[in-house]
Amino acid sequence: MIKQYRRLAIPYIVWLSLLVFIPTIALVILGFTNLTSSIVFSNIQFTFSNFTIFSEISILTGFKNSLIYASLTTIISFVTGYLLAYIIYKSKFKNKFMIMTLMILPMWSNLILRIDGLANIMSNNNILVDLIGFSPLRNLIGTPVGILIGMVFTYVPFMILPIYTALEKIDYNLDEASSDLGLTPIKTFMFVTFPLSFKGVVTGAIMVFLPTFSGFAIPKILSQGNMIFLGNIIENKFTNTVYNDGALLSASILLFIFLAMFLLRRFDKEGETLL
Amino acid sequence: MTNQVYPKAHLNDYGYKEIKHIKPILKILAISFAILMIFMLYLPIIVIAIESVNSSVITSKFDSFTLSWYTNIFNESELLNAIKNTFIVSLIATSLATVLGTLFAIGIDKLPKKMKSKIVFLNNVPILNADIVTGFSLMLMFRFLMLLFPNIFGLTTLVLAHLFFTLPYVILSVLPKLKELDPNFIDAAMDLGIKPYKAIYLIVIPAIKAGILSGMLLALTMSIDDFVISFFNTGAGFDNLSIWIYGVLGRRNLTPSVYAFSTLLTLLTGGSLILFNKINQRKGKKHTK
Numbered sequence: 001m002i003k004q005y006r007r008l009a010i011p012y013i014v015w016l017s018l019l020v021f022i023p024t025i026a027l028v029i030l031g032f033t034n035l036t037s038s039i040v041f042s043n044i045q046f047t048f049s050n051f052t053i054f055s056e057i058s059i060l061t062g063f064k065n066s067l068i069y070a071s072l073t074t075i076i077s078f079v080t081g082y083l084l085a086y087i088i089y090k091s092k093f094k095n096k097f098m099i100m101t102l103m104i105l106p107m108w109s110n111l112i113l114r115i116d117g118l119a120n121i122m123s124n125n126n127i128l129v130d131l132i133g134f135s136p137l138r139n140l141i142g143t144p145v146g147i148l149i150g151m152v153f154t155y156v157p158f159m160i161l162p163i164y165t166a167l168e169k170i171d172y173n174l175d176e177a178s179s180d181l182g183l184t185p186i187k188t189f190m191f192v193t194f195p196l197s198f199k200g201v202v203t204g205a206i207m208v209f210l211p212t213f214s215g216f217a218i219p220k221i222l223s224q225g226n227m228i229f230l231g232n233i234i235e236n237k238f239t240n241t242v243y244n245d246g247a248l249l250s251a252s253i254l255l256f257i258f259l260a261m262f263l264l265r266r267f268d269k270e271g272e273t274l275l
Numbered sequence: 276m277t278n279q280v281y282p283k284a285h286l287n288d289y290g291y292k293e294i295k296h297i298k299p300i301l302k303i304l305a306i307s308f309a310i311l312m313i314f315m316l317y318l319p320i321i322v323i324a325i326e327s328v329n330s331s332v333i334t335s336k337f338d339s340f341t342l343s344w345y346t347n348i349f350n351e352s353e354l355l356n357a358i359k360n361t362f363i364v365s366l367i368a369t370s371l372a373t374v375l376g377t378l379f380a381i382g383i384d385k386l387p388k389k390m391k392s393k394i395v396f397l398n399n400v401p402i403l404n405a406d407i408v409t410g411f412s413l414m415l416m417f418r419f420l421m422l423l424f425p426n427i428f429g430l431t432t433l434v435l436a437h438l439f440f441t442l443p444y445v446i447l448s449v450l451p452k453l454k455e456l457d458p459n460f461i462d463a464a465m466d467l468g469i470k471p472y473k474a475i476y477l478i479v480i481p482a483i484k485a486g487i488l489s490g491m492l493l494a495l496t497m498s499i500d501d502f503v504i505s506f507f508n509t510g511a512g513f514d515n516l517s518i519w520i521y522g523v524l525g526r527r528n529l530t531p532s533v534y535a536f537s538t539l540l541t542l543l544t545g546g547s548l549i550l551f552n553k554i555n556q557r558k559g560k561k562h563t564k
Contacts, residue, residue: 004471008382009394012375012442016397019439023412030415084312087305097489097555101548102313104493107500108544109320109537112520116529117322125335127325153315206403214405217502217521231407238411238507250411260403265396274402274447 024254031248050248059233059249066230069144070213073151077208078201080152081159085200089167099164103157115150115221122146122222142224150222151212158211159204162273166200167193169272199268206260207274214253320541327534344535351532357519358536364430364505364515365498368437373491375438376445381479383446384453398447401440409440410507417508428510436508437498444497445490452486453479492548 034045053059088099106114121128121135128135140146170193178188212218216231230249237246268274327345331338348354383394401409417432456479464474480487502517509518523529 003385005381005385005475008378009386010382012379012383012446013394015442016394016400019413019416020397020400023416024408026415026419027408027412080312084309087309090305095552097552098549100489101545101552103316104496105541105545105548106316106320107496108541109323110517110520111500111502112517112524113323113533113537114319116520116524117319117326120326120334121318121322123335127322127329127335127337130335131325131337149315153318156312157316210403210405214407215503216407221524234407234411235506238414243415246411247415250408253405253408257404257408261396261400264399264403272451274399 027247028251028254030244031251033244035244050244053245053248058228062228062230062233065219065227066213069147069151069219069229070209072148073155073212074205074209076148076152077156077159078205081156081204082163082201084156085160085163085167088164096164096168100161103161106157111154112217112221114154115218118150118153119221119224122149141222142226147219147222147227150218151215154218155208155212158207162203162207163197163200165273166197166203170196200273202263202267203273206264210253210256210260213256320538323534323541324538326531327538329531332531344531345539347530348532348536351530353519354530354532354536357514357516360430360513361499361515361517364433364437365495367434368441368498369491369495371434371438372441372445372494373487376442376490376494377449377480377483377487378475379442380446380449380453381475384450395450398443401443402447406501406503407507410436410504413439413504414507428508429513432508432510433505433513433515436504437501440501440504441494441498444493445487448490448493449483449486452483456482 031050032046032048034047034049093099118137119141120126122137122139122141124139126135126138129138137146137149140149174192174196175188178192179185183191214231214234216229216235219227219229220232230253234246234249237243237249325337326334328340328342329337330341330343383391383398386394413432413436417427417435420427460478460482461471461474464478465471469477500517502521505515506518506521509515514522520529520533
């Protein structure tokens with residue numbers, strides 16, 4: 001074993017500790033201060049008064065909207081994403097590289113541009129109606145269904161890839177063994193395949209839930225500004241340089257992230273399904 | 276001998292259900308579902324492509340087919356600037372992430388088991404963390420650093436932030452390949468008189484090439500597509516493509532050349548990925564022969 005190579009990891013350990021722990025701690029601490037851009041670092045003061053923002057109706061609505069939409073998006077992505085991953089897994093198409101390409105290619109068009117494209121075909125007069133006479137998503141802009149469609153089809157690749165990775169690693173012999181032992185295909189799926197692919201589901205659920213819970217571009221564009229999500233509030237605090245409130249709200253998202261870490265540690269310690 | 280008739284057991288008695296007759300229907304359903312899903316994933320891209328050949332600037336009307344927006348890319352100085360910034364940041368961040376990530380991964384792979392699992396877990400944090408929290412917290416830290424280095428906001432902070440969230444992708448895709456690599460190879464190389472760090476270059480890297488490449492591809496994709504983290508960490512006047520589009524969309528006067536550029540980029544990327552896959556397959560076949 002080459003122990004010398006260990007030295008190569010040291011800079012990364014330092015880098016991770018610096019950039020994971022310090023900013024996070026700074027974020028939490030700042031939530032308890034009076035720091036906005038107008039205040040200089042020298043007269044920084046600690047205060048609990050920022051917590052009053054949690055009683056503001058607009059912020060509570062933002063939390064509620066984010067939570068409902070992120071949960072629904074995660075559930076819909078799980079059902080559709082699992083089905084698609086399972087279909088690919090059962091098909092003869094085994095080229096992982098091409099599957100990955102198919103899933104990540106849309107990401108090479110800018111996220112904002114893609115959402116704007118969706119917003120275009122969701123409005124009443126849109127380019128598809130003009131071109132071919134109808135649009136499958138017509139008149140959905142500003143509606144909850146429209147926002148959900150936007151979120152699901154932006155983030156579902158992050159559900160499909162981990163599930164496919166987990167499915168792909170299942171030994172086919174297990175499938176045969178369970179048939180030999182008399183399980184029907186449905187029971188095999190329920191007792192063998194699904195439990196073995198569950199870590200992919202956990203990873204996928206985290207990778208869909210967190211960005212939809214905290215994102216601000218999709219709700220802003222697809223609800224045409226009519227609906228406030230948590231991310232929009234944080235964005236506003238940032239653009240108005242109310243850093244303390246922004247930090248406190250971001251820190252509240254940390255609670256969900258800790259939960260996600262806990263789940264991941266339990267189901268997929270090595271992070272095998274993250275890619 | 277008695278003519279007793281024994282009860283015959285049927286497969287159905289064991290809960291077996293003949294599903295042969297519904298199999299074709301299931302197959303058709305599965306294929307149409309898969310096509311629908313992929314169509315929905317690509318629907319925004321199709322819309323962008325249509326907009327890019329639409330001669331009208333009004334996004335809801337299709338006038339006539341034109342390719343002039345493609346040539347017009349070079350006349351849009353703001354767009355060109357945003358594209359340039361995006362590529363500078365992504366290329367620097369991705370190359371750094373690929374080189375450093377590979378070296379870090381080689382180091383992490385050799386750490387004691389407990390330590391290794393801790394680092395691998397910590398490595399997942401930037402991937403999982405909500406973009407807005409990463410963006411906001413990095414921004415706060417850079418703001419503290421600003422007291423020491425007043426002009427860092429802009430290219431420096433963007434590259435650092437992008438490096439922060441792309442490194443984990445490279446490390447995650449390299450680590451499994453390292454696991455498959457037989458450590459005896461390195462030992463053998465050293466027995467033959469090669470210095471340890473030269474062995475990385477001569478033995479390890481060729482063996483984990485596939486992992487490095489897919490890590491690089493993921494890192495580049497994430498970096499090019501990033502909006503939220505860049506939004507928080509850029510300095511005044513240094514807009515990348517997403518930030519610029521987000522700003523211009525608010526004012527509702529986006530030039531269709533953006534659609535042209537986006538379509539071009541998607542086609543080029545898709546084309547080169549398919550080509551790359553073909554070459555790889557051919558190589559693979561040669562090796563097995």
